[in-house]
Amino acid sequence: MERRTFLLLLASASITPMKAVSQAKPARVDVAKLEQILKKEAERNLEKLSKEQVPAYYIAYRVYDTISAEGNSTFGELSRPSVCNRMRWAQVQLRVGSPALDNTHEVKGDDSGAFYNSTKYFKIPLEDNEKAISTALWLNTDEVYKKAVIHFQKVQSQAVTKVASEDKAPDFSTEKREVYHEKPYQEKDVRKYMSELDKRIALYSSYFNSNKELTDGNVSYNVVLLRSSFVDTEGASIAQNSFQFRIMANARTVADDGMELPLYKSYYANTFDELPGNKQVKQDMEWISNTLSALKKAPVADTYAGPAILDAAAAGVFFHEFFGHRLEGARMKLEASDQTFKKKIGEQVLADDISVYFDPQLRTYKETPLSGGYVFDDEGMRGRRVDVVANGVLKDFLMSRTPIDGHPVSNGHGRGQIYYAPVTRQSNMIVETSRPKTDRELREMLVKELKSHNKPYGYRFCEVSGGFTNISRIDANAFYVTPLVVYRVYADGRQDELVRGVNLVGTPLSIFSQIGGCGDDHVVFNGYCGAESGSIPVSAVAPSLFVKIIETQRQEKSQELPPLLNRP
C-alpha cells in the first residue's frame, strides 16, 4: 500500500512587514509561437490517437522555461562564482478512456501510481524551433499513450476483479478553458541583479565571522524567472511568468553533547525591491549568531505533554501540516488515503473564531510577499480563493481537475513540478481569527492552564525549519514540526529559558479541539512543500496560537563529538 507523506521546508519566514510594492500587471499578448507549436502538435496527435481502439481523449503539454541565478557565500567570501542558466523542460499529460474512467484512475495495489502513467517530461530547445519541438512532443506522446493504454487496461480489469471504489466521481472534470498570455522576459532581466546580490550575500555571511562557535555561516541567493506554458486539446492556452527572489542564511554550531544546532533565516520577494534592507538582515544575522551561542549552552528539553504557545512562524507550519494536507481533494479519491475530512463538510472542525482560506491570487499578505501564488495552476485552471473553513466550519476542499464526490470541479489547485503530474496541492494558506488575543493574553492563558494542571512550565515554540505529515491509512496519521528555537515558560513567572532538542508531534483529530486562542499577530512562512507532484512553493500565514495540549518528542541527535580544534 502506498504511503503518502509530505514535507515542508523553510524557504522564507518574513516577520517584518515589507515595503508595499505594486505588482506590474502583465500585458496580454498574442499567442506566442511556442504555444502555437504545442497546440498544433496536441491536436494532431489527438486526432489520430482518439481513433485508436483505446482512444485518447485529452492531451496537454506543459513547458517550464526557467532562467535561474544563484550565488553562495560563507563567512564573507563567495564560495564560487555565481551562475545564471536557462533550461526548457516540457511535459506530456495524456488521458485515455473517457472522463468518467481513465488511465489516471487508481489501480489498487499498484505503487507506481496512476499519476506516473499519464505523463513524461523531457528537454526541448531553448528556441522556438518547430521541427525540433514538435518531434520531441510527438515522440514522447507516443510513449505516454502506450503506457497509458496498458495502465487503463489494468483499471478496466480491476473494475471487475476488485470491490468498487467508494468514490463515484468521474476521473476528470469538465471545465471552462481560458487563453491567457503574459509578455515574456529575457535572461538579462535576471542577470542584472547578480552583482548586487553577490555583494549582499558576502556582506551578510561576514556577520557570522566574529562568532568562533559557529561551524557554518552561509548565505546564498536564488533568483528564478519561470515562464510556464500550458496548452491542451480543450482549448486552454496559458503563458505566465513567476519571478522569485530568495536569500537564505544558515548558520550552525555543535553543542558539547554533539547535537547539531542549525538556524535559518530566509527572505522571499516577488520583486528585487521587495527584498529586505541590509540593516534588517544584519540584525537577523546577529540574532542567529547570538541565539546559536545561547542554544549551545541551553539544556536539552525532555518529552512533554501539556499546554504551549506556538509563535506565528511555527503556527503556519503547524496548520500546513496537520490541517492543509488533509484538505487536498484528489487524494480523498484514493482508497489508501485516510480521508480525514471527506465527510465532514458543514461540521465544526476548528474553534469558531478561526477561518482558513487559500488564495493563489494573493501576491502579498499585509505587505509581506507570498510565495504560493499564481494566476493559473499546472492544469491550466485559474487559481481561485477557496474558503475552506469559515468560523470553524468546514466549507470546501482544494480541488484540481480530479473530482471527488460532491466536488465536481477544480478551483485551481492542481499543481506539480514539470517532472510530475499535477495533483491537488496548497497555495497561499491564510489562517485568521475573529477574536485576536494580545501576546500577553496568550501568555496568561498558558500560565493559567499550567497552574490548573500543576505543571511547572510549558513551552513556547518560536522558530521552525519545517514539518512533515503522513495521511495514508497504513501508518499512524501523525505530523511533526521541527522547532529551532524553543523557550520553556515557567508558571511561577521566572524568566523564559531557552532549550533545545525537541520536535512537536501530534495526530490531527486530537489537535483540532485543543486550539485555545489565536494571537493578534501574523507571520508569513514561505516554504517549499514536497509531495508526490514534487516540490512546490507555498505560503502559510497564521497568528500565534495557544494550544491546550501538545506533545513533544526528543529530536534525533548526532552521535559525533564537537570539533576537536577551534575554528581557525
Added chain:
Amino acid sequence: MKKIYLPLLVFLFLPSFLLSSQEKVDPICRGIQKEIKRSMDSLRLENSVAPCFIDYMGNDLLALNVEAQLGSLVNSSEVNYVNSRSSVLVGSYEQNNLNVRTSLEELFGYFDYPRGFLVTDQEEVLRTEVWKVLDEKYKASVERYNSKQSLLRNTEVPIEERNIPDFQRLEQRICIYPKEPLNYDIRELEEYLKEASLVFADYPDIVDSNVRIYAGTSYVRYCNSENTVCCYPNNLVALFIYTKGRSVDGEDLVLTKSCYSSTIEELPSLDSLKALCKAQADYYQIRRTSETLDESYVGPVLFEGEAVADLVTQLLLSTENSLVAKRKPLLDEGLKMNLRYYSQMPAQALGNGLETFMNRKVISRDLTLTSMSGTEKYQGKRLFGYIPVDAQGVSPAKEMDLIKEGVLVNMLTSREPSKFFKESNGHMRISPNLNYMGVYPGVLRLQSKRTMPESELKAKLLAAAKEEDYPYGYIIRKVNGDIPIEIYQVDVATGKEKLMRGGRILNLLLRSLKHVSGVSDKENVYNRIFQDVKSSYIVPSGLLLEEVEIVKDQRIEYKKPYIVDRPE
C-alpha cells in the same frame, strides 16, 4: 606544458632554493598546508591514535555544457564547481585505517562524494572549510582503525598479508604546473553545434538526436603532510553525437559517438563534425534495415578500429582480474553477513586474482602491453591520457611494461601496497569533478612482435572460419561491453560484408587474448574516459581472436510502430 619539479634532494642541499620553490606555492595551498600541519600536531582524541598522514585536494572546475538539437540550442550553461577530497590516516604508515571495509557503502564507495572547497586567498575562511572536513575524517579514521585492530586480533590473517604495509611513505615534492584555461567562445561553440545538429534534419527516421559538448576547465591543488604540493590542470573536453531511431522490426537503435580531448583546439572542424554526424546518420540508415543475428557462433572474430581499444579495456581493466593491483581488504563481520545475500562475492571484497599470475604467461607471447602514462606526446601528438602527476602526487614513468611478450610483469598501482607491489607507479587518478577516484590507466600501448597488413588479417579470418565449417566470419568494429554495436558478417566465399544486429558476445575473458591469430601492422590512438578519468590507448588497427562466442541477444525488446506520423 611547463612544469616546476623540484625533488627533495635539491631542497636538502639548497635551502634557499626551497624558499623560492615554496614561494611558488599559492596562498590557497599555503592555507591548506597550515591547516594540515595544525591537524597533524593537534588533532587527537583521548586514548586514541594520532594522524600519521593527511592529504587534501581542492579542485576548481568550470564546467561548460552546450547541446544542440536540429539546429537549436537545448542547453548552454557554465557552472563553477569547487570541491575537495581528503584523507586522514591514523596510526602509522605500516598500520593505519586503510584496507578495512565495515559497510556496503564503504565497500562500493556509495555516498563517497566530494566536499566543499573555497577558492579564496582569505586564509581563515579557506582553513575553516579544511578544518571541518579534517575533523570529521579524523574521527571516522580512528573508528575504522579501532575496528581494524579488533578484526586483526580476532581473525586469522596470513602473515604475508598481515605484513603488507598499509601506505607507502614518500618524500616531499613541489610540483606546480600552470593553469590551462580552455580557450573557447561560447557563442561560437553554440553556432558550431547548432549547425552540426542540423545534419539530422535530413533523416526523418532518426527520431531523436543531439550534438553536445562538455568542456571542463579544472585546476587541482594537492597538499599533504609530507609537505608535498602538486598543482596541475585536469581539463576534459568531450563531444557527443547522439542519435536514436527504430529498426524496421521495432528495436530501439541508440548510437552515441564520443570524442575526447584535453583542449578545445582538438575538436573537429565544423566540416569534419558535420561529416561525422552524416556518417552516423548514414550508418543508422543501413542498420535499421539490417538483418538480425539468429545463429549462434563460436569461431574466429576480427576486432577492428576502436573495437580493439574497447576490447583491451574490457579484458585488461574492467574485470576483477584486471591490471590494477589490489589488496584483499579486511571485512568486518556485519559486512560479511550482508555479503552472504550476494550470489557471488563482489570484486571489491576480493584481492586481484591476476596478481597471483605474476611472471606467468597471461596472454599471447606475441603481445606486449606497456603503460606510457608519463609520456606526454606520441608521434608528435599530445596524449590525452598523459599524467604529469597522479592524485597522490606521484609521477608515472614514461614507459613501463605491464605484460612483456605475454608474461605479466607489472601492474598499475597507487600508494596503497598490495602483496606483490609495495610502491606506487603513479596511477591513482581523479575525475575532473572529483566524483571518482581510483587506480586507472593513463596511456596503454598494445604491440605485437608479429604483425601483418589489414588485408591479410581479413583473409586469415575467412580461412579460419572456413576451417570451423562456417560460411561466414565476423568483424566487430564497435563494441560496448558484451554488445557488438557494429558487427559485420563476412562471407567466406566472397569476402562481402553484411551489417548485422542483435548479437551478444559471451564469455570473453582475459584468456581469450592467449589465442590471437593475427595483429595488424598499423596503429591507432583512441581516447577513452572511464568514470570521467582520462585514458589513451595505442592499439593495433586489427586483432584477430581465434575463438569468440556470439549469440542472439535475447534481451532486446521489440516495440510497436509509432501510431502518429512524425511531424513534417
